Amino acid sequence: MAGKPKLYYFNGRGRMETIRWLLAAAGVEFEEQFCETREDLLKLKQDGYLLFQQVPMVEIDGMKMVQTRAILNYIAGKHNLYGKDLKERALIDMYVEATMDLNEMIMHHPLQPPEARAKHLASIIEKATTRYFPVYEKALKDHGQDFLVGNRFSRADVQLLETILIAEECKPDILSKFPVLQAFKARISNIPTIKKFLQPGSQKKPPLDPKLLPKVMSIFNISNE
Amino acid sequence: MSGKPKLTYFNGRGRMESVRWLLAAAGVEFEEEFLETSEQYQKLIKDGALLFDQVPLVEIDGMKMVQTRAILSYIAAKCNLYGKDPKERAFIDMYVEGTADLMGMIITFPFTPPQKRNLALIIERATTRYFPVYEKVLKDHGQQFLVGNQFSWADVHLLEAILMAEECKPDILSPFPQLQAFKGRISNIPTIKKFLQPGSQRKPPADDKFMAQEP
Numbered sequence: 001m002a003g004k005p006k007l008y009y010f011n012g013r014g015r016m017e018t019i020r021w022l023l024a025a026a027g028v029e030f031e032e033q034f035c036e037t038r039e040d041l042l043k044l045k046q047d048g049y050l051l052f053q054q055v056p057m058v059e060i061d062g063m064k065m066v067q068t069r070a071i072l073n074y075i076a077g078k079h080n081l082y083g084k085d086l087k088e089r090a091l092i093d094m095y096v097e098a099t100m101d102l103n104e105m106i107m108h109h110p111l112q113p114p115e116a117r118a119k120h121l122a123s124i125i126e127k128a129t130t131r132y133f134p135v136y137e138k139a140l141k142d143h144g145q146d147f148l149v150g151n152r153f154s155r156a157d158v159q160l161l162e163t164i165l166i167a168e169e170c171k172p173d174i175l176s177k178f179p180v181l182q183a184f185k186a187r188i189s190n191i192p193t194i195k196k197f198l199q200p201g202s203q204k205k206p207p208l209d210p211k212l213l214p215k216v217m218s219i220f221n222i223s224n225e
Numbered sequence: 226m227s228g229k230p231k232l233t234y235f236n237g238r239g240r241m242e243s244v245r246w247l248l249a250a251a252g253v254e255f256e257e258e259f260l261e262t263s264e265q266y267q268k269l270i271k272d273g274a275l276l277f278d279q280v281p282l283v284e285i286d287g288m289k290m291v292q293t294r295a296i297l298s299y300i301a302a303k304c305n306l307y308g309k310d311p312k313e314r315a316f317i318d319m320y321v322e323g324t325a326d327l328m329g330m331i332i333t334f335p336f337t338p339p340q341k342r343n344l345a346l347i348i349e350r351a352t353t354r355y356f357p358v359y360e361k362v363l364k365d366h367g368q369q370f371l372v373g374n375q376f377s378w379a380d381v382h383l384l385e386a387i388l389m390a391e392e393c394k395p396d397i398l399s400p401f402p403q404l405q406a407f408k409g410r411i412s413n414i415p416t417i418k419k420f421l422q423p424g425s426q427r428k429p430p431a432d433d434k435f436m437a438q439e440p
Contacts, residue, residue: 051319051358052354052358053354061312069318069322070318073315074315077314078311086299086302087288089299090288090295090298093295093298094276098277131277135276
């Protein structure tokens with residue numbers, strides 16, 4: 001079954017955004033169906049579309065895929081963004097698992113109770129600048145290549161760029177101590193497919209408007225997660 | 226650089242247990258170094274052994290691998306437990322992510338403050354969200370293994386999750402006859418049978434004594 005992949009999620013970043021980034025980077029056009037109410041999500045469940053009753057769900061190549069990592073792995077493999085052998089794949093996996101850890105922290109930030117927010121933000125910035133970014137800075141500096149792994153564009157580069165940009169939304173000068181990452185950011189942003197995704201009118205989603213948070217939580221019943 | 230993989234972690238299940246299961250299922254012997262003090266852990270960090278300052282760490286094939294899923298994917302692929310093509314791989318990934326979510330709830334249980342613990346939610350998720358899926362998969366294709374009529378990481382991971390869930394509620398599989406048969410079958414695979422015997426490197430559940438020694 002050919003045709004564009006179709007993404008099922010709410011109209012926001014959440015766990016689907018990394019998938020949007022990867023498809024866009026690979027130059028793959030995709031469609032989206034947004035859950036706007038609890039009933040929309042319920043209908044997907046009742047129709048048996050969601051293997052574990054959860055979104056993200058992506059219809060691709062005749063499969064209704066769920067679980068973010070499974071989806072990302074499939075897309076990366078299909079579009080040659082997963083290294084050329086097992087060892088490159090292992091290194092890419094280590095790098096992307098870490099960016100996903102950092103993304104997860106940032107994703108949960110709006111869910112923090114007000115009194116914990118400042119401390120949580122400080123923790124995100126500390127982790128980004130002492131645990132994660134130094135690793136990528138060093139990796140790029142040590143091999144001097146344009147891309148993180150195997151001298152070739154891969155999902156690791158896409159996911160790192162995504163993470164850099166959302167970290168900059170937390171603290172605009174967060175890359176000030178990382179000159180190699182600054183150059184990386186510019187270089188990867190200029191790749192034609194990515195440049196296109198970064199322009200207004202693309203399917204890239206804005207940060208969650210705090211006013212919409214209660215509605216999103218009610219769609220997903222997040223207090224029960 | 227050959228030799229057995231070497232696992233560095235605390236002397237307990239945590240995030241390393243799935244790695245132990247997979248290596249054991251694949252018949253791969255491994256060594257373990259246990260972190261017993263905060264000083265040991267800090268030394269690892271200072272020596273630059275931990276890419277992101279975290280364990281699990283598995284030294285394998287000349288790499289110091291971190292990040293549990295990266296480690297598991299590598300072992301699965303290397304040991305032919307990851308399906309024969311991208312679509313089988315996709316199903317294995319979906320299934321293991323589901324069991325990982327369920328085990329993630331159970332693993333964090335002892336670390337959750339008593340007033341926030343929700344055993345009922347774990348049991349509900351296991352019996353209404355996760356186990357019915359695997360029950361149906363096995364029933365629908367009638368094969369011995371979850372994916373591609375071949376033993377894979379998905380089968381190992383599901384067995385691990387089943388046993389962990391039974392520790393929460395011993396009769397948790399009572400509505401799931403296919404999973405009961407699956408459990409019996411997979412437990413009898415020689416490498417797994419060996420891992421399930423006393424004296425193996427399988428770790429017991431976390432208890433208060435283990436909690437007290439966390440660095």
